[in-house]
Amino acid sequence: QSALTQPASVSGSPGQSITISCTGTSSDIGGYNYVSWYQQHPGKAPKLIIYEVSNWPSGVSTRFSGSKSGNTASLTISGLQAEDEADYYCTSYTSTNALVAFGGGTKLTVL
């Protein structure tokens, strides 16, 4: 069982916006601004798309945005495109001896 809770799947049509939630505790998401998000296409390595809650790595589209409220972080993808269909994972630093908490992943389907 993953330390962070994500919905198993979300879907949206091209051009729409979707939001993926990631729920933790005060020991991880709620206590630190160290949430990051990753996109993973089938058979490929994960790719960092958001770090420290809402920052973009160089080269990542600004259609991806991140936020946090309390113990829940969110990833919003605006202007959905077919290429956005992938699995998305959240992570957070955690003050437990696990050091890093991962979400279970969310499969995004673009209808």
Next chain:
Amino acid sequence: EVQLEESGGGLVQPGGSLRLSCTVSGLIVSNNYMSWVRQAPGKGLEWISFIYNTGDTYYADSVKGRFAISRVNSRNEVYLQMNSLRAEDTAVYYCARYDALTHFDYWGRGTLVTVSS
């Protein structure tokens, strides 16, 4: 350009051992926090080990006492020695840099480890 390339995966029997290597270019491993993350078939990502720039090492409970992370500075490589392997260790193993202790920014393509008799 930063590149990470894993090698050493393969088929191993339960109870066996395997050593994975991560060859890095474009950054100096001894100046960075390096990690191994794995993904079982059809499952999510799981962090398993860090080696800090100080040389300090950390492990997930699932591999503590069985796996060991190390590095060779002169080769700019990171290793994962895996002992007492179990079927549940079957996964793609990724090497990644853990930047600023907050996020994994550079990843290799992964190497598949299959534990089966």
